[in-house]
Amino acid sequence: MLATQYEGNKTFTVFEKEIEAPAAGEVRIKVAYVGVCGTDVHIYHGMMDKRVNIPETIGHEMSGVIDALGDGVTGYEVGDKVVVRPLDDRLAQPSDKGFNHVCEKLKFIGIDSPGAMQEYWNVPAFTLHKLKAETDLKLAALIEPLSVATHDVRMSGLKAGETAVVLGGGPIGLLVAMVAKETGADVIVSEVNETRIAKAKELGLDAVNPIKVDLIDYVRNKTENRLADVVFEVAGVQPALDTMTEVAGIRGRIVMVAIHGEKKPVDLFKFFWKELKLIGARVYEKEDYEKSIALITANEIPFEKMITDVQPLSNIQQVFGNIDSNPDGMKVLMDCQQ
Template identity: 85%
Template structure:
């Protein structure tokens, strides 16, 4: 089979290797598609070399069918369509308080251990979620990032009739906006990239650039002065941190979706003055995956428009180079059988 390897120094290789039988408690998946995540791009840029053991097969957004079942596995059969929730959360401690998805010794499969950018992939059966037979595997590759969005919206407590401001209109920001709209919220997207603004508008969202308009005044006008009930900070840049406390209304909730690797200044006075809440959100839980699977299965949201390119697995080096050259795209999928 073909497998890819991250070698470091912005380099991927494609190798031929033996297909391995699944061990006890594992299944072997014939991987259909593997999405390229922002984290994968960080790995490509060498930002996670201290964490990723090289050479390493990366990738964690995927879909596929079961090709073989190891001893002791029940409830799954060859031919079942599945996705993997890539969290090996078996090394739990009392200090994790039952929140296994963010346990101290979490193994994020595809980062901390081999991932899905290969033709066949052996994984623990407890990571699987079964799909319906008629599920489009191309769309199913969006279930992992969509689960990030369903987790974020669930933790926010967003309900129908509320206003949500999404700071950042990239892939995760748009998925958050879709889920927020699906629960009945009014959604405003703030994004500086004109191509992504146009895409958000094409998808039916109210999208503006904070460079062209005063975002605080814009949200004020759209909400009769109430401002946002929920703000999703997805951009990960200082201007978003500066404005998030301004666009939030009284007792607004701010969801920290973006990853900030360094300490950043935040206007804590606004938290006191308006009784704001700041909520951290990381990865997802089982119920978020089930929600995402239901949304993909229903296919009533414009998920197909999120996929801007599909490339053969053998083109992996070119794919990452092109993402650097063209950061305007949304979701690139690798066809893992080509």
Template identity: 50%
Template sequence: MLTATYSGDRTIEVSEAEPSTPAPGQVQIAVAYTGLCGTDLHIFHGSMDARVQTPLVFGHEMSGTIAAVGEGVTGWAVGDGVTVMPLAWDGTCPACLAGNQHICQNLDFIGIDSPGSLQALWNVPAETLVRLPAGVALDHAALVEPVAVAVHDVRRANLQPGDTAVVIGGGPIGVLIATVARHFGADVLVIELDEKRRAQIEGLSFATLDPRARDQVAVVEEWTGGAGADVVFEVSGAAQAVRGATSLAKVRGTIVVVAIHPTPREIDLQRVFWRELSILGARVYERRDFETAVELVADGVIPADLLITRIVPLSKTAEAFADLEAGRAMKILVDVAGQR
């Protein structure tokens, strides 16, 4: 079978490998599609070299069907449509014992810390499977994982119907957060520098703002009657966005840090103090977030066709990263099974 691996030094290699049979407690998935995301870009850039073991078969946003079932696995059958919640926790650390297994202190993020879905046949623990409803397109279903991220972010913010939410950064996760927040009843403004992305986001009937053209603080204050936003989601990963986020939130507002920041950032703690702001981290997701994400994809709430810029064969994975780096795509899926 073909696999795509990160070998270090910004190198992606596609090569043949022998599939292995699923161990007891595992299932083997015939992977259909794998989405490439910002975390994969961090791996490609070498920002996670201290964490990953190379060569690494990466990828964790995926869809597929069960190809084989290992010994002791019940409730699953060959042909079932699935996606994977790619988290394996130890169950014994203080975080797990406190009920926060999804951010286990010894978490195995599958596709980063262990082999991922850019391979035709992928063996995973059965407990990571999430069932797909019949009729859901497998290319759309490859978006369930990032949708679960957005659902978790919105829930982490405790966003309420009627709240105002600013999303800083209109990439795939930013668009998904905006979509989920609106679905949960919020009024949303997306701040995005790229003109093409703003046009796409406006096509989904979201208000957008180019912060180079208009003062973002003035716009948000006008929009909220001088109060500031209930919630600000920092999704861009830019230092300037972090510095500016505190100026957009209302008194006792909430800032949710979604983006991965590989280096420490400056933040206006005077503003945090003055307005009694809450700053929250939002890392991955819980099982209920995945289940909600499946429903949102299946019900057509998620603008999957807008988000998926194109689908490429596994052999073109390296070229896909070049396009993502250059901002030439919103979301690229890899056709692992060779369906297109």
């Protein structure tokens, strides 16, 4: 089988190795497609070298077909189409209060342990979600990042008829916007990259460039001065933090989607003055995966427009290099069977 490894120093290797039988409680998946995530790009840049066990096979946004079952695995058959929810919560403690997706000792498969950028991948069966036979495996590779979005929207409590502003029109931002729109909300995307603004409009979303248009006035005009009921901060930059408390209306909810590795200034007075709520949202839970699978299966939202390129697994070094030089791209998939 063909496999890849991150070697450090912006380097991947492609090599052949023996196909391994799944251990007890595991399944072997013939991997179809793997999406390149922003976290994977951080790994490529060396930003997670202290966490990743180099050399390591990475990748966690995937789809595939069960190829073999380990001892004790029930409920699945060879040939089933599946995706993996890449959270290993086997070290969860009572102090985690049952929220195992954010448990203190959570391990993220594909970062803390070997991932999907290989032809065959052995994973614990408890991570699997079964797909319908007719599911498009290219679209199914979007289920993991889509589940981030469904979790974010669920945590926000967004309802039909409310107004949501999404700060940041990258892959996760646009997925959040599409899920928010699916709930029946009015959605506005704020993004400075014109190519991404065009992509948002192609997806049927209202999108504006806050450098060219006063976002606060734009939202005021759209909402009869009520401003946003929900704000999703997805950009991860200081201007978005400055904007989120301005664009939120009275008793607005702000969902922190972006990861801020350092302390940042936030206008806490606005939380007092408008009775705002700040909501943290991290990865996803089982119900978010099931919601995403239902959205992909229904095929009513143009998720296929999020896929900007598909490359064979053997091109992994070129793919990561191209992502660095092409920030306009959305979702690149690796074809693990080419």
